[in-house]
Amino acid sequence: MVVDPQAPELTVSDFRSLALATNTCLLLHDAATKRILWANPAACELLGWSVAELRPLTASDMSSSAQQYDRVLGRAWLQVAAETGVNRIEWHYRTRDGRVIPTEAVAVRVELAQGPALLVHFRDIEREQAIERQLRLTTSYVESLAQHTSTIAVMLDAAGVVRFATDTALAALGAPAEREPGRLEDLARITVGSAPGGPVGWTAVAATAAPVTHVQLDVTRPGGERAWLEGTLEAVQGGDEQDGFLMILHDVSDRVHGQLRRQRELHQENYLARYNAMGDMAMAIAHELGQPLAAAYNFLAGAAARARTAGVRRPRARTRSRTASRAPPGRSSVPGRSSTRSGRSWGTSSRSSARRTSTGSSTSASTSCSCGPRTPGSRSAWTSRPIPCTCAASAC
Structure with a gap:
């Protein structure tokens, strides 16, 4: 054997x-x-x-x-x-x-x-070829759909590397169509949740996709243009293991730009409101301080002027009084003034004499003294004050 x-x-x-x-x-x-x-x-x-x-x-x-x-x-x-x-x-x-x-x-x-x-x-291999033909047909369908759809769809593996993306997605992410896009973290800053905070890494994003999570992408395109994308990240299960992730996005740049513009306008409005409030407050303070300050200034200025005027005029009044006492009877002590003007100091005597004349007690309308004939209302030409009488006559 x-x-x-x-x-x-x-x-x-x-x-x-x-x-x-x-x-x-x-x-x-x-x-x-x-x-x-x-x-x-x-x-x-x-x-x-x-x-x-x-x-x-x-x-x-x-x-x-x-x-x-x-x-x-x-x-x-x-x-x-x-x-x-x-x-x-x-x-x-x-x-x-x-x-x-x-x-x-x-x-x-x-x-x-x-x-x-x-x-x-x-x-x-007939069955294998049938499956292969079906896969090729499906691939052609997907490629045609990716070229003509406006949906921003991205397929990623567990490491966050872009394995497939529609033409719209490549344009939105700013990735060149002639080469592989690479890691999503290199193309955009990712935030998670409807009220996102700061950017997070791909590991944290993938951990929240159980099975779907809300994501936002902040993209800076090659020309410096900034765009915002928003959508969902869904975990794609393949058997017992996780094969990858499907990300469906839509462009919200207009909405974000509008929000930023509204924030700037609100900031400007708040600034103008504060500026107007400060202006009104400053005007109120100036008004409250200006009135007492102006009153004090006017009082001090008037007092200073009065002090200067009183210091100059008082000696002149005494000089004029002594001159009037030496004047001869019948002449006015003020040059160029008639002695027949009645002064305020003698108004009462004049009125009394007038009453006595009307009753037969006196026939004179004026009173004479050693100072000379005076009429009620006689005043000094320089001081505009009544000229005092210096004699001791009872009539004065």
């Missing part, structure tokens, strides 16, 4: 049993003539022929009729495998009922007891 030294538990017949039991389709070709020598049950079931029916068939009988699967191309593929040892190709086999099955085939050169041979093992 022949055994394999690497697997002494297995005999040659055991390897034959393994080849018959595998689900991988096996075809054995002669290395020189390329004709089929043997096929396992999996290959016979897939193609619909038995081993006896497969042996006389050629590539034209069991391959697609498309030009890229011509018999000449099939033999050339096998010949390369015979020369190099292995060769891989996507080959379309045709079953007995005419159904074309796409397969992934690998031809390997093997040495048998009767000479070299080519062992071709292939598998049905």
Whole structure:
């Protein structure tokens, strides 16, 4: 009994049993003539022929009729495998009922007891190709949607690296379309919550997405323009692990600019209100201080003027009184003034004399004394004051 030294538990017949039991389709070709020598049950079931029916068939009988699967191309593929040892190709086999099955085939050169041979093992990839076509179609849909939608959508991985973004999102974030955007933290300052505080790191943002959180982005674009984006960050679950995050944003720059403008206007209004209040207060203080200060100033100025005037006029009045006492009778002591003017000091005597004249007691309208004839109301020409009488007459 022949055994394999690497697997002494297995005999040659055991390897034959393994080849018959595998689900991988096996075809054995002669290395020189390329004709089929043997096929396992999996290959016979897939193609619909038995081993006896497969042996006389050629590539034209069991391959697609498309030009890229011509018999000449099939033999050339096998010949390369015979020369190099292995060769891989996507080959379309045709079953007995005419159904074309796409397969992934690998031809390997093997040495048998009767000479070299080519062992071709292939598998049905029709289902895989259908899934691949569906994925390609979905990808084209997503790319078309990303190019024409106005939604700002960004896909990120667990590390915060942008894996996919719509064209609108790239423009909003200020990222170039010709290269990878990179980390979101490098493109914008992120804040969390509807009433955000300061910027936070991606780790803190990802921790709050359970499963959705509100985020705001403060973006400074290449030209220096500042923009604000607002939206949600949602954790995308893939099985038991977290595959990434989906961020849906919308531009709120106009609203934020309006709020900032309103804040500036409110600040200016408050400043003007304080300025007007200070002006009114200053006017009130000036009014309250100005009245007593003006009154005090006027009083002091009047007192000073009165003091100066009194210091000059009083000696003159005494001089004029002495001059009047030396004046001859019948002459006024004031040059250029008539002595017939009545002074205020003698108004009572004049009125008494007038009454006596009307009753027959006196016939004179004026009174004479040693100072000379005087009439009531006589005043000094310089001081505008009544000239006093210096005699001791009882009439005065």
